[in-house]
Amino acid sequence: MTSTDRTSPEAVLREAGLRSTAPRRTVLEAVADHPHVTAAGLAELLGTADQRMSRQSLYNVLEDLTRTGLLRSIQPTGSAPRYETAVAGEHHHLVCRGCGTVVDVPCAVGASPCLTPVDAPGFPVLDHAEVTWWGLCTDCAPADPR
CATH class of the missing domain: 1.10.10.10 (Winged helix-like DNA-binding domain superfamily/Winged helix DNA-binding domain)
Incomplete structure (x- = not known):
């Protein structure tokens, strides 16, 4: 649901x-x-x-x-x-450092695990990746970031 x-x-x-x-x-x-x-x-x-x-x-x-x-x-x-109820499918998150807002971001690749580590010793099966990007949302970002 x-x-x-x-x-x-x-x-x-x-x-x-x-x-x-x-x-x-x-x-x-x-x-x-x-x-x-x-x-x-x-x-x-x-x-x-x-x-x-x-x-x-x-x-x-x-x-x-x-x-x-x-x-x-x-x-x-x-x-x-x-x-969250979004449990199906691969997606990641963006988090605002200012207000803490969290939003979903679809996987860029579209297939699990979406990202693959350079080396995974002792882990022959990789099926999921969780990525969190951090930044400032529109409300928290300065009007002129220069």
């Missing part, structure tokens, strides 16, 4: 072998609507939407959804883990 793919949360959960509970459905929908959100950000969103759950319940749900591949967890340097 991605922000563009609105398969019902119930169906997605059942297909992953999980019971369809209200907290799981709520978290799946919130992450689909707010990609790259942290657990603290989710807690705030859910509280604002009057769908509060305990921090422990939230972390348990995030663990279940990540373990079963319904969510992907990324952790840019210096950031709390962030969650």
